[in-house]
């Protein structure tokens with residue numbers, strides 16, 4: 001049976017419309033996946049000098065050896081050629097974070113500097129890796145972060161045990177080397193999870209591999225992510241003060257056992273949480 005041209009046209013139009021809807025669905029699916037896949041870690045480049053070892057560099061930047069090997073596709077940690085540029089993921093270079101450098105003068109105290117720049121003594125010690133607040137070396141340059149980059153606190157009120165740190169790791173579910181954008185804390189289901197800092201809830205509910213997740217937006221372009229929750233106790237748009245309970249720990253989403261996935265992003269890129277909160 002032959003169809004008349006208008007019918008044929010209608011048929012073509014119908015097929016095109018179906019194709020357009022299909023494409024639209026694909027684009028939507030891709031768009032919802034992109035924030036997860038496109039998250040890049042901050043990092044900086046380190047040029048290998050004579051005497052450098054991967055262990056030494058990892059120790060210097062407080063990242064794992066695995067993370068350096070993974071980021072630079074190096075198979076053996078023993079072979080490091082001088083002059084090679086290594087990407088150190090997770091390290092926030094001081095030029096990329098709002099803040100100022102200050103050269104210590106005689107008579108400077110950490111308390112005076114903290115008061116003047118509206119940051120805590122603790123965060124100055126943490127960011128600069130200072131062992132003691134009282135022993136300040138004259139002429140040493142310290143980094144004073146913008147107050148937005150400080151004030152993050154641990155999301156759990158139990159002794160913190162890290163089961164998986166930030167950086168490259170062998171993914172237990174995907175069975176390949178993947179970048180872990182957060183830090184995993186061991187916690188049984190049903191424990192209270194607290195806002196790391198004051199802010200506004202921008203996501204609350206199921207989100208892909210994160211399972212039940214809460215995302216809080218903070219001043220200065222920061223967000224904190226709390227994944228695999230068993231229940232969510234906040235709503236999108238809600239203003240949250242520091243230390244408010246936002247949900248209960250769990251095992252939802254892509255997870256092999258109960259834990260809390262905690263992530264900090266700055267300008268949409270993940271950063272090393274241990275640069276922001278003190279983890280024993």
Ligand SMILES: [Zn+2]
Nearest residue numbers: 182183184261
């Ligand atoms: Zn995790």
